[in-house]
Amino acid sequence: MTLALPPSARRRAFRLPRKLPAPLLGGGFILLCGLILAVFPSLFAPYDPLAFDYNALMAPPSWAHPFGTDNFGRDVLSRVIHATTIDLQMAVFATIGPFVFGTAIGAVVGYVGGTTEAIFGRIVDAVITFPFLVLVIAIVAVLGPGLGNMYIAVGVVDWVFYARLIAAEVKVQKRLDYADAGRAMGYSPARIIFRHLLPNAITPAMVYLMTDMALAILLGSSLGYLGLGAQPPAAEWGVQIADGKNFMATAWWMSVFPGIAIVIAGLGFSLLGDGLAELMRTKR
Amino acid sequence: MAEPLSNAGPLLSVEEVHKRFALPHGLMRRLAGKPPQAVNALNGVNLQIRRGETVGIVGESGCGKSTLARCLVRLLEPDNGRVRFEGQDVGELKGAARRAFNRRVQMIFQDPYSSLNPRMTVRQILSEALSVHRMRPAAQIPERIAELLELVRLPQDAADRYPHEFSGGQRQRIGIARALAVEPDVLVADELVSALDVSVQAQVVNLLLQLQEKLSLTVVFVAHDLRLVRHIAHRVAVMYLGKIIEIGPTDRLFSQPRHPYTRALLDAAPELDPARRGGQAATRGELPSPVNLPAGCLFSTRCPHAFERCFKERPLLSPRGPEHRASCHLEHFGLPEAAA
Numbered sequence: 001m002t003l004a005l006p007p008s009a010r011r012r013a014f015r016l017p018r019k020l021p022a023p024l025l026g027g028g029f030i031l032l033c034g035l036i037l038a039v040f041p042s043l044f045a046p047y048d049p050l051a052f053d054y055n056a057l058m059a060p061p062s063w064a065h066p067f068g069t070d071n072f073g074r075d076v077l078s079r080v081i082h083a084t085t086i087d088l089q090m091a092v093f094a095t096i097g098p099f100v101f102g103t104a105i106g107a108v109v110g111y112v113g114g115t116t117e118a119i120f121g122r123i124v125d126a127v128i129t130f131p132f133l134v135l136v137i138a139i140v141a142v143l144g145p146g147l148g149n150m151y152i153a154v155g156v157v158d159w160v161f162y163a164r165l166i167a168a169e170v171k172v173q174k175r176l177d178y179a180d181a182g183r184a185m186g187y188s189p190a191r192i193i194f195r196h197l198l199p200n201a202i203t204p205a206m207v208y209l210m211t212d213m214a215l216a217i218l219l220g221s222s223l224g225y226l227g228l229g230a231q232p233p234a235a236e237w238g239v240q241i242a243d244g245k246n247f248m249a250t251a252w253w254m255s256v257f258p259g260i261a262i263v264i265a266g267l268g269f270s271l272l273g274d275g276l277a278e279l280m281r282t283k284r
Numbered sequence: 285m286a287e288p289l290s291n292a293g294p295l296l297s298v299e300e301v302h303k304r305f306a307l308p309h310g311l312m313r314r315l316a317g318k319p320p321q322a323v324n325a326l327n328g329v330n331l332q333i334r335r336g337e338t339v340g341i342v343g344e345s346g347c348g349k350s351t352l353a354r355c356l357v358r359l360l361e362p363d364n365g366r367v368r369f370e371g372q373d374v375g376e377l378k379g380a381a382r383r384a385f386n387r388r389v390q391m392i393f394q395d396p397y398s399s400l401n402p403r404m405t406v407r408q409i410l411s412e413a414l415s416v417h418r419m420r421p422a423a424q425i426p427e428r429i430a431e432l433l434e435l436v437r438l439p440q441d442a443a444d445r446y447p448h449e450f451s452g453g454q455r456q457r458i459g460i461a462r463a464l465a466v467e468p469d470v471l472v473a474d475e476l477v478s479a480l481d482v483s484v485q486a487q488v489v490n491l492l493l494q495l496q497e498k499l500s501l502t503v504v505f506v507a508h509d510l511r512l513v514r515h516i517a518h519r520v521a522v523m524y525l526g527k528i529i530e531i532g533p534t535d536r537l538f539s540q541p542r543h544p545y546t547r548a549l550l551d552a553a554p555e556l557d558p559a560r561r562g563g564q565a566a567t568r569g570e571l572p573s574p575v576n577l578p579a580g581c582l583f584s585t586r587c588p589h590a591f592e593r594c595f596k597e598r599p600l601l602s603p604r605g606p607e608h609r610a611s612c613h614l615e616h617f618g619l620p621e622a623a624a
Contacts, residue, residue: 176398176399177393177394177395177398177399178398178399178400178401178402180354180359180391180393180399181391181393181399181400181459181462183359184357184358184359184386184390184391185386185387185390185413185416185417185462185466186382186383186385186386186387186416186417187412187416191416195412196401196404199401199403200401200402200403
């Protein structure tokens with residue numbers, strides 16, 4: 001008396017659904033293009049991003065310089081392309097550490113609860129009392145400017161957001177019967193937390209990670225703008241916008257094109273986040 | 285219904301188990317100097333379960349039957365009293381002995397929609413249980429999974445699907461397969477089928493009965509549905525407000541209940557034949573709050589037969605016949621001549 005199942009249910013494990021969510025494809029496409037630009041910028045950039053051309057200072061967009069040139073005669077298009085390397089690197093490096101660390105801490109805190117959770121709550125309160133940007137700027141100011149220190153500064157602050165998200169979600173999941181089933185089976189707490197609860201609790205953190213990558217680019221750009229992030233003459237979108245701000249009236253292209261690049265990158269990450277959320281939605 | 289396999293010492297025994305759940309002790313209550321409150325979920329439960337038998341535990345919602353089930357598999361620690369497995373105090377087991385206990389006493393959960401990890405395929409769920417408890421060498425795991433699926437009558441291609449692709453009844457079979465994967469001695473089934481459609485309930489319950497016979501399992505069947513318990517259990521324990529108020533062989537308990545509450549429960553069961561419907565309600569009022577228990581007999585506040593002594597003194601669970609015990613001051617309650 002085996003029970004037959006509808007053929008539509010005959011899907012094998014680990015196979016992706018036939019129709020991927022559109023935002024995932026859109027975001028993935030944008031970021032894939034960005035990744036290619038970031039890895040091989042010289043293949044696409046028409047000029048050396050650092051080469052001065054005193055014959056074309058602040059030249060408006062033309063066929064020779066589609067995005068124009070800046071106040072040193074550097075090709076804005078080439079600089080925007082080369083900046084992809086640093087900006088995508090910032091997006092990933094500034095967020096992966098906090099994501100991994102915060103997720104691990106949050107999962108354990110959410111599962112253990114009690115006093116541990118109370119102490120954790122106070123730490124979170126202490127960190128989020130400060131405006132994010134102000135705290136990061138303060139830490140970078142102490143450590144000194146530069147990308148490496150920026151990653152550290154972001155990491156010190158950013159993990160609490162992941163930890164808080166995961167802890168809240170794990171607290172919900174650990175009350176469900178499948179967690180009790182694991183305990184009744186005699187599984188270790190580590191196995192229950194990381195193998196059973198975490199996969200069911202991680203979706204919001206993954207979605208937040210995507211948003212956070214976009215925010216990291218904006219933050220890196222803000223710090224670059226303030227001179228605390230990527231250092232000149234390296235091409236970075238925030239630094240470029242900052243450089244162009246003095247010439248907004250006469251050479252708008254110096255700031256506008258790097259700005260558009262930031263918007264597109266942010267859009268890519270956000271779409272990818274939405275798509276992931278849709279893809280990973282738990283079926284009950 | 286198979287006879288119990290052996291009459292040797294109990295396999296699992298519950299001795300005077302108490303369990304309280306503290307209620308939040310709010311600031312206003314603290315300021316007012318009121319003591320912290322607690323729900324008295326179990327108030328001294330004693331129960332012996334023999335190897336191979338099926339014990340039904342029945343009672344209204346909130347009577348503590350699920351709490352008792354969770355204490356049996358050690359998902360909850362009793363506040364007082366102990367649970368013994370093969371004579372050993374379960375609360376003192378550590379390390380490998382504790383894992384062995386977990387393996388040998390398994391639980392099946394009420395809600396088939398939350399008791400399976402939605403991100404694991406059936407194969408992953410089963411092979412995890414098999415490999416953590418080293419039931420089979422890795423090479424034999426696929427074969428064993430196929431056996432288990434056959435045992436609970438699921439198709440072989442179920443292995444690589446996720447829980448959401450199954451119906452409630454099928455999910456409950458997966459839960460049974462998971463419990464059986466570790467070859468337990470005792471299965472504690474907490475409201476095994478109450479979340480299922482009536483049409484599926486019989487299938488799952490009959491599967492459990494057959495498996496019990498085939499694998500000589502000891503089963504603790506927690507339910508509120510009397511018909512199911514009557515169908516499946518050798519002995520039945522009736523719980524009220526965290527205490528067993530009557531326990532006895534299924535036939536005796538159903539044909540001659542010796543406690544007014546059991547009588548009321550049986551009378552309250554819906555009856556299709558109008559001629560057999562009882563005239564009056566056998567209980568009155570609401571279930572008392574488990575926070576403030578009645579002083580005397582726990583049932584005294586609702587008992588139609590209560591007299592003075594019932595409000596002062598809590599009756600003991602005392603013999604009423606072979607294997608039959610009830611806790612009521614009316615020792616002759618339920619006997620034909622006692623009506624006079």
